[in-house]
Amino acid sequence: MIKQQPVFDYLNCVSCGICAQACPVSALEMKKEGKSGKYRNIFPELLPGVCIGCGQCAASCPMEVIRMEEVERLMRVKILPPHGSDRRALDERSWAELPEGSTVRDVLKLIRCNPAKARLLLVSVNGERCPLSRELRDGDVVGFFFPVSGG
Amino acid sequence: MNSFMGKILRVDLSTGRFESLDVPQEVYEAVLAGKGLEAWYLYNNIPAGADPLGPENILAFAPGALCGTGAFLTGRWTVACKSPLTGGWGDANCGGLFAPAIKQCGYDAIFVSGIAEKPVYLFCDGKTVELRDAAPYWGLDATEAELALHRELDPVCRKKPCIALIGPAGEKCSLISGICNEGGRIAARSGVGAVMGSKKLKAVVLAGARPLPCADREKVQALSRELGRKLLKMTLPNGLGVFLGPGGRAMGHLPYMPLDGSMTSLMFRQWGTQANTSLAITSGDGPIKNWAGTPKDARLMDMVYNPERINKIESAKYHCYSCPLGCGGKLNIRGRKYAEFDETHKPEYETIEAFGPLLLNWSMDSILQLNELLNRAGMDSISAGNTVAWAIECYENGILTKEQTDGLELNWGNTEAILALVNKMVAREGFGDALADGVKRASERFGGKEYAMHVGGQEPGMHDARNDPQLGIHFVAEPAPGKHTVGMGIEYGAMSLCDICSWAPPARLHPKSRDLEDTEELALISKANACYTMLVDGAGGCYYGQMMGVHMWKLIDYLNAAEGWDYDGDHYMEIGERIQCLRQLFNIKQGFDPAAVKLPDRMQGIPPLPSGPLKGITLKNKEQVAAHWRAFGWDDKTGVPLRSTVERLGIRTLTEVTP
Missing domain, CATH: 3.10.20.30 (Beta-grasp domain)
Known part of the structure; x- marks a missing residue:
C-alpha cells in the first residue's frame, strides 16, 4: 500500500507549530530539538505509524518547508x-x-x-x-x- | 468563503443544555471574531446587575478571525466575562494552542453560563459536546490536572486534546485568578479564573480536527513567508544583555523615547519579554518599591535581572500557535535555590518586575519558583505582586502587625517572607486569604488605601505612566481598567499607524514633555492605539506582532486576504472603535461608572518623585482621559458614548441582531 508522509526542511522552519495543530490525528509533535540559527529550538517530528498521509500539514505550512513523499506502508x-x-x-x-x-x-x-x-x-x-x-x-x-x- | 466557522456554542451548566447557534455574517463584518464577537454577545446576553460570580454571568472563550488561516502571530484566545474584580467588562488574553482548537471544533466562540451542581469539565471533539465529571481533577494544580486529563483522554481521542483549565486559585474563587493552558500559559487578568471556578467548571477540553477555512490561503501564506524569512535572519550576538541596563539609563535621560518595531522583535527573539526588565529598572518604565521608588533604590538590580542569566538555563524556546518569534521558553530549574519544581515556563517581564524591583527582591531564583507556583495555582502575577507590595509597605509603616501577617516579617526584599506569603495566598490560608482577592479588597479590610495601587479595582500592569503618560490614559479609560496592553506612546512610535489610518497623527521623535499635555493630537494617538489594539484582538493577533509595526506584520493585508474583503485601514480602525465602544456600553449597562475610575495619586506623580528619570513629573491624567473620550465621541465627563457615536458605528442595529 502506497502512502505519503511529510518530510521537513528544518533549515527554513520557524517552529510556528501550524502543521502540528493542522494534523487531524496529531501525528506531528513539536519536540524535535535542534537549532534555528543560533537559537535552541523545537521542530515538528513525525510520530512513527500515526500519519494518515492526508497532506494537511504541508498545505498549512506558510514557510513551504514540508514536502509530501511517497512511502510504502502498512x-x-x-x-x-x-x-x-x-x-x-x-x-x-x-x-x-x-x-x-x-x-x-x-x-x-x-x-x-x-x-x-x-x-x-x-x-x-x-x-x-x-x-x-x-x-x-x-x-x-x-x-x-x-x-x-x-x- | 472567509475564515469564520459561522457558529458559536452556548453551554448552560445549570441545565446541562448545549446549543449550537448560527452567527449572522453582518456580525463578523462589524466586529470580526475574538473580543469583538464576545463584546457583541455579552452586551446582549448578560443582564444588567448580574452577579459576576453568579449563574447569569457568561464566560466566553474565543479565538480571533485570523486564527488558523496561516497568518503568523494569530494564536491568541480571549476570555471575557463580567469581571468580579472591577464589576465591569473583564477580559484576558492568552497564547498556547487553545485558540485553533476552538475553531477546529467548529465554533468561533464558546459561551458558558449557569453553575454546575458539582465540578465538571466540558468536552468537545467537533461531533459531540459533553459535560463530564471533574471530581478526580478538582483540587489538582493546573499543570497536574492538565497532565492527568491528557493521560486519560489522549489514548481515546484521534486528535490530541487542547485543554484550558483553572488551578486551585480559580477553584477557590480568588478574584485575581486566571485560566491556564499548556502547563503555564495563563489568561490571567480581570479575575476570569474566579468566574470559571464559581461555575464549577474545571476545564474545557477540545479535540476537534476540522479543517480551518480561509478565503485566499496562498496570499496569507505568502505574507507570512515574507515575515518568517525576515525573522529567521534576525539574531543578536550573545552577551549583549549586560548592556540593557545602561541602555535603559541612557533612554531614561534622553529627552525623547526612541523605539523601532524591528528592534522589539529582535529583542523578543533573543531574550523574550525579559529583555525589558533591565531596561525598565533603569529607564523609569518599571515600577520600583510599590511605585514609590527610583532606580537609586534598585541600584545594580538590572545586573541581577540580566536576561542572559535566564537564557543560560533555557532548555528550549516555546512558541505559541502560529508564532515564528518564540518569546517563550522552558527553563530547567531543578536544584536551584527555592525551586520545588523541575521545569517552568520562562517568567514574563511582568512577573519578574512584579516580584523583583516592585518588592526590592534581589533573588532571581525565588522568581523562577514563584512563577511556577503562580502558573500552577492559576493566579495573576501582576495582581499578586502589587498586592504583596501593598502588604510589605503596610507592614513597614506599622499598618499591619506581625500577628496579622501570621508572623511573617514583611520587609522590602525579604525573599523568604514573600515566598511564604504567596504560598498562603494560593492556598487561601490565614493572612493570604485576605490578599487572594486583590489589593483593593485587602486595603478596604486592613487600611493603608494610600499604598494600594489599583485602578478601578484591578492592579495595573508593570509599566509606569509617569514614564509614558499615554499608558496612564489607557489604565483609566479602558473598559477593563488597569490593563497595560491597550496602548503606549512608545509603541505608537514603532507601529506607524499613520500609514494605514488617515486620521492617526504621524509618529515622530518628540520631547517627552509633549506627552504630558492634554492636546487633541495626543488624544487621537491614544484613540488610534486603542482602536488598533481592539482590531488586533478581534483578529486574534499577538501584541508583539502589533509592536513590530504595520510594515512587518501586515494585519490589514492579512484580513483582506483571509476574509476575501477589500477594505482599507480606516474601515478596519472603525471595527476596532466599534469593539471598544461596545465594551464601554457593556460597562454602562452594568452600572459601572467610568468617571469614578482614577489613577492612584502615587502613579500620577502626586507627590512627584525626588530623583531619577521620572523626577518631578506629575500627570494631567484626568484632562488627558477627558480628551481621549472626546476623540472617541464619548461624553468627556461621564465616559458614556454619545448617541451620535453609537448611531455612526451602527451599534444599535448590531445589538438587535441575535444568533
Whole structure:
C-alpha cells in the first residue's frame, strides 16, 4: 500500500507549530530539538505509524518547508483493547499496523486475546457492531467490550 | 468563503443544555471574531446587575478571525466575562494552542453560563459536546490536572486534546485568578479564573480536527513567508544583555523615547519579554518599591535581572500557535535555590518586575519558583505582586502587625517572607486569604488605601505612566481598567499607524514633555492605539506582532486576504472603535461608572518623585482621559458614548441582531 508522509526542511522552519495543530490525528509533535540559527529550538517530528498521509500539514505550512513523499506502508488501525490485553504492539495512542486484508480476528491475535474470552467480546468497528470476520480498512477504529469487566 | 466557522456554542451548566447557534455574517463584518464577537454577545446576553460570580454571568472563550488561516502571530484566545474584580467588562488574553482548537471544533466562540451542581469539565471533539465529571481533577494544580486529563483522554481521542483549565486559585474563587493552558500559559487578568471556578467548571477540553477555512490561503501564506524569512535572519550576538541596563539609563535621560518595531522583535527573539526588565529598572518604565521608588533604590538590580542569566538555563524556546518569534521558553530549574519544581515556563517581564524591583527582591531564583507556583495555582502575577507590595509597605509603616501577617516579617526584599506569603495566598490560608482577592479588597479590610495601587479595582500592569503618560490614559479609560496592553506612546512610535489610518497623527521623535499635555493630537494617538489594539484582538493577533509595526506584520493585508474583503485601514480602525465602544456600553449597562475610575495619586506623580528619570513629573491624567473620550465621541465627563457615536458605528442595529 502506497502512502505519503511529510518530510521537513528544518533549515527554513520557524517552529510556528501550524502543521502540528493542522494534523487531524496529531501525528506531528513539536519536540524535535535542534537549532534555528543560533537559537535552541523545537521542530515538528513525525510520530512513527500515526500519519494518515492526508497532506494537511504541508498545505498549512506558510514557510513551504514540508514536502509530501511517497512511502510504502502498512495499514493502520486504532485499537481499543479489552481489559488485560497485551498492548505491546500498540503505540502510545493505541494505533497498530497490520497487513492489507486483515480482519478483526487478526487484531485479537495481535493483542494476544484468549480465544475463549474472544467469543464473549462485543466488537465494533467505527462504532458499529460487527462480526470477527470483518475486513479492516486503513484508519478504522476497532473497539472491544467485555461484558464482564466492561470496555 | 472567509475564515469564520459561522457558529458559536452556548453551554448552560445549570441545565446541562448545549446549543449550537448560527452567527449572522453582518456580525463578523462589524466586529470580526475574538473580543469583538464576545463584546457583541455579552452586551446582549448578560443582564444588567448580574452577579459576576453568579449563574447569569457568561464566560466566553474565543479565538480571533485570523486564527488558523496561516497568518503568523494569530494564536491568541480571549476570555471575557463580567469581571468580579472591577464589576465591569473583564477580559484576558492568552497564547498556547487553545485558540485553533476552538475553531477546529467548529465554533468561533464558546459561551458558558449557569453553575454546575458539582465540578465538571466540558468536552468537545467537533461531533459531540459533553459535560463530564471533574471530581478526580478538582483540587489538582493546573499543570497536574492538565497532565492527568491528557493521560486519560489522549489514548481515546484521534486528535490530541487542547485543554484550558483553572488551578486551585480559580477553584477557590480568588478574584485575581486566571485560566491556564499548556502547563503555564495563563489568561490571567480581570479575575476570569474566579468566574470559571464559581461555575464549577474545571476545564474545557477540545479535540476537534476540522479543517480551518480561509478565503485566499496562498496570499496569507505568502505574507507570512515574507515575515518568517525576515525573522529567521534576525539574531543578536550573545552577551549583549549586560548592556540593557545602561541602555535603559541612557533612554531614561534622553529627552525623547526612541523605539523601532524591528528592534522589539529582535529583542523578543533573543531574550523574550525579559529583555525589558533591565531596561525598565533603569529607564523609569518599571515600577520600583510599590511605585514609590527610583532606580537609586534598585541600584545594580538590572545586573541581577540580566536576561542572559535566564537564557543560560533555557532548555528550549516555546512558541505559541502560529508564532515564528518564540518569546517563550522552558527553563530547567531543578536544584536551584527555592525551586520545588523541575521545569517552568520562562517568567514574563511582568512577573519578574512584579516580584523583583516592585518588592526590592534581589533573588532571581525565588522568581523562577514563584512563577511556577503562580502558573500552577492559576493566579495573576501582576495582581499578586502589587498586592504583596501593598502588604510589605503596610507592614513597614506599622499598618499591619506581625500577628496579622501570621508572623511573617514583611520587609522590602525579604525573599523568604514573600515566598511564604504567596504560598498562603494560593492556598487561601490565614493572612493570604485576605490578599487572594486583590489589593483593593485587602486595603478596604486592613487600611493603608494610600499604598494600594489599583485602578478601578484591578492592579495595573508593570509599566509606569509617569514614564509614558499615554499608558496612564489607557489604565483609566479602558473598559477593563488597569490593563497595560491597550496602548503606549512608545509603541505608537514603532507601529506607524499613520500609514494605514488617515486620521492617526504621524509618529515622530518628540520631547517627552509633549506627552504630558492634554492636546487633541495626543488624544487621537491614544484613540488610534486603542482602536488598533481592539482590531488586533478581534483578529486574534499577538501584541508583539502589533509592536513590530504595520510594515512587518501586515494585519490589514492579512484580513483582506483571509476574509476575501477589500477594505482599507480606516474601515478596519472603525471595527476596532466599534469593539471598544461596545465594551464601554457593556460597562454602562452594568452600572459601572467610568468617571469614578482614577489613577492612584502615587502613579500620577502626586507627590512627584525626588530623583531619577521620572523626577518631578506629575500627570494631567484626568484632562488627558477627558480628551481621549472626546476623540472617541464619548461624553468627556461621564465616559458614556454619545448617541451620535453609537448611531455612526451602527451599534444599535448590531445589538438587535441575535444568533
